[in-house]
Amino acid sequence: MHKRIWKIASGAMLLTASMLTLAACGNSSANSSKSSTKGKTLQVWTFTTDMKKIINNYYKPMHKNLDYKIKITVVPFENFQTKLDPVLGTKNGPDLIALDASFVKKYVDSGKMADLSQVGIKSASANTTNYVKQVGQDAKGHQVALSWQATPGAYYYRASLAKKYLGVTTPEQMQAKVDTAADFTKTAQEVNQKSNGKIFMTSSISDLFEPMIGARKTPWVVNNKLKIDKSMLDLMDMSKQFVSGKLTQDTTEQSSEYFSGMSSNNIMGYSLPSWGLFYWLQPNAKSSKTGNNTAGDWRVVKGPWSYSWGGTYLGAVKNSPMEHEAAKIAKWVATNPKFQTKWAKDQNDFVSNQTVVKKITPQFTSKFLGGQNQYKQFAESAKDIDGKLLTKYDQTIQKAFVDNALTPYSQGKISKAAALKAFKDTVQNAFPDITVK
Amino acid sequence: MKTAPADLQPNHKGHFERYNRYGYYFLTPFFIVFLIFSLYPIIYTIYLSFTDLAGWNTTSNFVGFKNYLAIIHNDLFIKAIKNTFLLWILNFIPQIGFALLLASWFTNQKLKLKGTTFFKVAFYLPNVITAASVAVLFSALFSYPMGPINMLLIKLGLISSANNFFQSNWATIFIVSFIQFWMWYGQTMIVIQSGILGINESLFESARVDGATDGQIFRQITLPLIKPILLYTMVTSLIGGLQIFDIPFLLTQGGPNNSVLTITMYIYEQAFQGNRNFYLAATASVILLLISIVLSLLMFRAFKGRTKVGRAK
CATH class of the missing domain: 3.40.190.10 (Periplasmic binding protein-like II)
Known part of the structure; x- marks a missing residue:
């Protein structure tokens, strides 16, 4: 009888103790690997379902040889920053984040975002709408975030x-x-x-x-x-x-x-x-x-x-386990002409790559707008926006x-x-x- | 309690002492969790209130009592304290009034109301609904310009054009107080009723035999004997009221003009929005803790005094 109670009690103690050690382990062990991505999971945090569509329907089909998984977490807009801020840059945080124009600067200026020059953003974004580039640059001029859309009003x-x-x-x-x-x-x-x-x-x-x-x-x-x-x-x-x-x-x-x-x-x-x-x-x-x-x-x-109103920017988190891969995705989504052409037609969205805009503007029509070509007018408006x-x-x-x-x-x-x-x-x-x- | 025969007592006592330590073993998990998840955060919060930690910073400087001096001159924080008490008073007075009335009706042997169980459940139900759903419900009811309440008032001819309730300071205060009242009077009623049921029925009977009216019985017998229960309700309601957050936050986020901004909302906004001023949030939290401690001590003192008076009678 005595023994049994003692067993249960010590069992409970052990359990609590082991939970505590586990929790302690979670915090230590810093990021140590940048070499292999095999079998790993890239964490994406976003506040709309856009990113889910883009990654699952466009990025994955066009990149069939990915040796890692991509997990997309949609956090409601109202809670996004509250959830993100405590874990940003820690091991539990995301690798790739979507940032709304209303708060993108908070993160761009935080010093916690990876410089996208590691994936050659400068040449890739040569044709990106200028204000979109300005928004994604920190005080020193590093491009740390970029968007696939321009959002003229x-x-x-x-x-x-x-x-x-x-x-x-x-x-x-x-x-x-x-x-x-x-x-x-x-x-x-x-x-x-x-x-x-x-x-x-x-x-x-x-x-x-x-x-x-x-x-x-x-x-x-x-x-x-x-x-x-x-x-x-x-x-x-x-x-x-x-x-x-x-x-x-x-x-x-x-x-x-x-x-x-x-x-x-x-x-x-x-x-x-x-x-x-x-x-x-x-x-x-x-x-x-x-x-x-x-x-x-x-x-x-x-x-x-x-x-301009809104717009979703993408950035990789500095020192996250999959920083480099996240930066690659951000660059691809924000600049790839093939993706942006398809996305513009499928979604009616106005994209940030001006070469794409020029190419699709002449023949663009929207049924919802009674056959009007909204691209012509958006292209006109996007020129006057000041990203600063x-x-x-x-x-x-x-x-x-x-x-x-x-x-x-x-x-x-x-x-x-x-x-x-x-x-x-x-x-x-x-x-x-x-x-x- | 039965006492064991004299010769068996020492033996029993020995057994009891041997079992004693298991009590402590079983208590340890709670204390470990409490130390890590409650006590440590409290102490850390107190520490933060003496620093200037904010935003993305990970290091901070010790600034002494600067934050405390700043916060007592902070209009918004003072307003938050006032709002919190105003909301509590506006919901507690009708809440306790309704609860007393309903509890005395439901327990009145003379009235012998039918279907009391149904009504008890019905009155308690709002408490079962989550605060988020209640907030959504009321924001839809009072929405502008085509919400049901607006349409009803216009149909009845009480107002000529739609009223934007959530843009009016007092309308919002009353709506929040009403929601708090509506969610909690059922709970308070059940507590008070159990208090009344604990009173010996013969006291009521003899009073009735002596020709006392219902009002006299309520004032002279029921009320004095449930004073401990009333005070208990008051203490729990006040502590809960000081921490009011969900309904005003979900309904209007504190607006309009911060008219329903409460202390906990102020803390939340300082810590998690805008600049994320952890030091201000920590200072406000410590002040909230002090207010709660002082008020609880005052009430417990009153609680003790009153019960003694009650027993002396």
Whole structure:
């Protein structure tokens, strides 16, 4: 009897003890191998299913002799950085990571990303859209991340509604109606009057702030000082005019109302980038409730602003077990013309390799856009984008601006001075080291 | 307890002492896990609060009490403390009120309510749903401009145009408090009910025989005798309330204007978002720990005093 209890107790102790030693082992034993990749697994972390498609449907079929496995982990966008930061650069971390434009600079400047020059990125990316290259370069000019897509922004609108309320039949005519911010507002008022307030020019004020924040002239932080671009004050006024004048339905970006407006007939259009077409518009064009389908009725114009929004960058993690292989994949996806040509046609995405863009632009058409050639217009917009606008502070500062200043001000809840103070306070709180005057 | 015959006692005691050590063996796994996963992080957090560790840095400098001085002048942190207490008070008062009312109805022998089991289960159910689902449910209900609550209020003619609830400070505060109340009153009701059922039924009977009304019985007999239970509810609810995170975080991420930003959300945002200021998050955590300790001690003191008064009667 005694013995038995003692056995169980000591067994339990042993078990705990062995677990502890195992856990301890996990932390030690640094990366020691770069020689052989055979039978190893390359860890990819991403926040969309894009990378899964690219690797499984394009990279693997075109690289049949890989002697290692590739494991793709999709972490939801909201949790991506929280999950990634503690393990980045450790043995438990990924080798290849996908980075969204809103936070790519945080990692580019972290010193934890591998220099892609080890796989000859310079010559490979000779034809890559310039701003995409700029975004992926750290302060010393090393290319540590690169994207297969360029993400020029646009205004997508409904052809039938534009014809009915504005008498517009071609994208050129529509562009003339929204060529500047003032034109955009005027057209919004016209739509509002002619439809008796039933049709809104935009779904949300995000259709104003996403382009205008993307079209700023000064970065949010210069020399460790917060800079509020003059256009941000214009944005506040314009948003307030849109909300109070009922020119926007005033939904919240990515809410169910925002998406359901894409299949209903009361929203004239959305400001979205190139990926907005296949990522948000196409899947939401058909309503599951009413069956109303707006596919084919959409057209795209440049709109009043030249901007970029989003974009997924790829980078290899420095000193990760499969750093070199990860860098190879990043280079291939971001620059390979054969892949990008196929991807552009399959996915409707706008790619970053300009040689590919030039080659496919003449014959490109999209059924969803009623046969319009969106490539022509995207190629035009992509030229004006400034890659140096992005900083590692962007995501937090933009959220602070939209949540604490823009939204309450646009709804008439607080004065402009109070809005700006709230914004600056929030920024100071998040980044105690930068100067906020 | 039965006492063993006198001649057998020493023998028994010897046995008992020999078994004694197994108790400690079985306790060790817990203490090992506790030391590594609870005590060590707490001590490390306290250490971090005296450093300047942030971002990608792996080394830090010792800065003394600088972080503590900075954080008590930090408007956002002070606001987070105020919000946390406001949310707790706004959900605790209706929660305890409803729980008391329902518990006294369900236990009232005179009323003899039918189907109490069903209602007990029904009232407890919100507590079973995960916080994430509840947050999704309510954000859909109150969504703007086409959410069900907005549509209902417009149909009833109570408001003329849709109201963006999650852009209004007070509406958001009330929605969060309501959710907390709705999720927890069933649980509180069950606890209080068990307290009331522990009271000797003859006390109620004799009071009734003496002609006391229901209100008098509740005030003079039920309430004084369940004071320990009430205080227990209060302590657990306060500790839980100080750590409120899930509902406000999932509903609006603290907005609008940080009106439902709570202490734990502040800690989370400082540690894992933006610049990742671990030192500020650690300092805020230590202050939260101090607040919890002080309030718990105060309540335990009150708890002790009251029970003695109760027994003296």
